[in-house]
Amino acid sequence: MHYFAHYRDFIGVSAERFFKTTIFQSPRMLAGMDCLEPGQRQDAHRHAGRDKVYFVVSGMGLFHIGDEVQSCGPGSTIWAPADVAHGVANTGSETLVMFIVMAPEPG
Amino acid sequence: MHYFAHYRDFIGVSAERFFKTTIFQSPRMLAGMDCLEPGQRQDAHRHAGRDKVYFVVSGMGLFHIGDEVQSCGPGSTIWAPADVAHGVANTGSETLVMFIVMAPEPG
Numbered sequence: 312m313h314y315f316a317h318y319r320d321f322i323g324v325s326a327e328r329f330f331k332t333t334i335f336q337s338p339r340m341l342a343g344m345d346c347l348e349p350g351q352r353q354d355a356h357r358h359a360g361r362d363k364v365y366f367v368v369s370g371m372g373l374f375h376i377g378d379e380v381q382s383c384g385p386g387s388t389i390w391a392p393a394d395v396a397h398g399v400a401n402t403g404s405e406t407l408v409m410f411i412v413m414a415p416e417p418g
Numbered sequence: 419m420h421y422f423a424h425y426r427d428f429i430g431v432s433a434e435r436f437f438k439t440t441i442f443q444s445p446r447m448l449a450g451m452d453c454l455e456p457g458q459r460q461d462a463h464r465h466a467g468r469d470k471v472y473f474v475v476s477g478m479g480l481f482h483i484g485d486e487v488q489s490c491g492p493g494s495t496i497w498a499p500a501d502v503a504h505g506v507a508n509t510g511s512e513t514l515v516m517f518i519v520m521a522p523e524p525g
Contacts, residue, residue, distance in 0.1 A: 315481070
């Protein structure tokens, strides 16, 4: 088990959809990175019984959580509670890089 | 319930020990901020059955996780698994600001 990592070693680009990777994982929690290129989006989806929190590291995203919509940049934290529809689109001109945690983990 | 916040609205100083605050909370997860002034520390402690992950936003900290010790700065992610002793000391000259998530939440 590793205890220490830097987010820069866990970012990347996925041409098809968006890039996501796992940094740490247990049955209780998954921590990782979601990266969206300009124009990419996570379509609205729900996680049954599982919360997700985003911390925006760099870039700008337009988040939909339930019925709320907000544009968020670096330092924004976004809460997507279990069973609430959420999605995000990269509305900026640089990569949208987000540290994310889900609990419990999705496995 | 609120879905959106900025970490800057959840930082502060506690003269006695260190500053911590909650941004989002559910039975599954607590997300918040830990802030240590230069010279302050979280003594080594364990969370029974509960993982904690740190994302260093600014400042420098010396982390002890289990038997490992590492100095971490902005962008570092640190994994403190359930039942593993962990602590951190602010070894720098500016406030150590960390976004943290615990799962399940400590209540």
